[in-house]
Amino acid sequence: NNNNNTNNGNSSSSSSGGGGGCGISTSLHSNCGSEPWRAQLLLHHHMDVPTMERKTHDNRYRTAVDLEIDAMTIVHNVCIYHGSSTTLAESCRQFLRECQHCLLELQLCADCYKWQHCREDALWFCMPCSPRHRLVYAKQKGFPYWPAKVIREGSSTCDVRFFGSQHQRANIDNGHIKSITVNVHSLQIKKTSAYTKALEELKQHQVFLNEADKDPALNSALPASSPAATQ
Structure with a gap:
């Protein structure tokens, strides 16, 4: 039963737009078969990529560490719910590495990062x-x-x-x-x-x-x- 519920969780996370499965969306709770309590019991704090995008858009991150913590929470949740050796977990770890790289680049020079990523300009x-x-x-x-x-x-x-x-x-x-x-x-x-x-x-x-x-x-x-x- 646990294996079946985990598989259901994989499919519902991907189809619900919850960051490509990064984090456990609320729709997962209704697709856990006879164990809707499982995600609520295992996961202390919900986080996914769309939530991070909204927080970024609303300027709710006060420090780079706050954003990094949310990315780490996604990795933690996926490892707990789906297993640390799954392909999904490795994808989330790669997402975390990319976040950390971008944050480092921002700290080195925010203008360079802005020019490179926010402008379609050859110069x-x-x-x-x-x-x-x-x-x-x-x-x-x-x-x-x-x-x-x-x-x-x-x-x-x-x-x-x-x-x-x-x-x-x-x-x-x-x-x-x-x-x-x-x-x-x-x-x-x-x-x-x-x-x-x-x-x-x-x-x-x-x-x-x-x-x-x-x-x-x-x-x-x-x-x-x-x-x-x-x-």
Whole structure:
């Protein structure tokens, strides 16, 4: 009977829109056969993805930890109700990992996160952030020096994100970080199409920074249609 009820719970959670089965929706209680008490007995606090979405939309999360706790509650509930070794439980753990990754990115730079995820704009990486990122040339092992933004500075390394088509991230030793004002010829960078694209993106970013200096209201809000974008 318990196995049958668990299977019923799986199907009802998926069909009820309860976050793809993440968390136990109220409709599950009416589909537990002869044991409607089971979810109520096992689960202390109900949580699902739609509830998290509503709380986010209503600005009810006061800290990043509050959101993370709700995501952890979903994992806890699914593991208790469906079993920790189920595919559903692993999907929820992956959901938690993605939430934690997004929260970390938000803490590093909310503007970068906003430009990347909330704007359909090819120039999102060129937009100015507040506070602004230090611009450098960074050298990853096996690659030439490359223009980049410093996302986070450590005692011996810098977490940088490179200009160019992929906007890749890397932790670079401070010894392989050069100021953006360095004589580029001294870096012996081979000019390729990828480097040309990265350099163009760097220059566009600097144009946007100059525009923001002239009008502080444009800082972190400069549209791609700005005259600066066509200079």
